[in-house]
Amino acid sequence: MIIANSSSNDIEEIFRLYRLATDFQRTKNIVLWPEFERSLIETEIAENRQWKIVLDNEIACIWVTAFSDPQIWGKRNADPAVYIHRIATNPAFRGRNLVAVIVDWAKKHARENHKQFIRMDTVGENTALINYYKKCGFDFLGLVKLGDTDSLPGHYHDAEVSLFEINCAV
Template sequence: MIKRAIISDLNDLLAITKCCAKHMIDKKIYQWNELYPSKEVLQNDIELQQLWKLEVDDKIIGLIVLTDIEDAEYKDIKWLTKNDQNLYIHRLAVHPEFQGKGYAQKLMSFAENYAKQHKFISIRLDTFSQNKRNQKFYKQQNYKQLGSIYFPKQSEYPFYCFEKIVNV
């Protein structure tokens, strides 16, 4: 079940992102680290009511942020659609023990249904250039790779931006 996260979920959500960060680092993918995503970032997501949790058997195993707020880093990207009615995905995570079982796909399907229901024109996101698995995943979902952005506090490597049109 996917539902909006609440403040009492914060520690469980943070634990998932920390496990995912360690899992990626173990695979030499330096996308997340001890600074990101922080407890403060997740708390802000909850307060803005843009963080959703995936529960299985009453246990939180995944999360996704859905927002209409465009990050400043995205300003120079040549998107497929104009900057109006776009949904942005951030911090998609599934606990490593549950990866490879279709849960990330469930979260992405939820995001696409949410976008359609709320009349968003497209969904935009970014993923780390060194995370080939994520790039393949988004391309399989028919997201188009468009340009690169940088988050110097996270990595010297770029993050690739993707977009998918969901309502015309």
């Protein structure tokens, strides 16, 4: 297993995984991811914030990190945190508990970057996903109605989000 930054060579596969994730969301009757702008993904890659797990020479999972997320986390954004966004798993690798792998990696990433928290959000109250993230070590902090979402992707507009956190100092 390799965990590494995604490269520009991965862009088509990243978009394929996002499309597959959206198709999966559709089957669960939950809020769908919008089609993300190519420039967003290119920027995340250039800033070394787009990540991948490679298994058997295939991208098994992707995600994005940030060190700031004020529109979702509000005043809590002042806390030293790593924020994880848009986890998308290749269907060929589902069931391998890759979120737990990401959590282990994120704990190390947080320590290396002097961050106390690992945080995530998901749009809506998806109880199955909430329970899964709790099993992966996250505390569920509850639902929050977002305010100014103009610069966030479309699925955040007029949405409530479920917030999750791991305190690495505990």
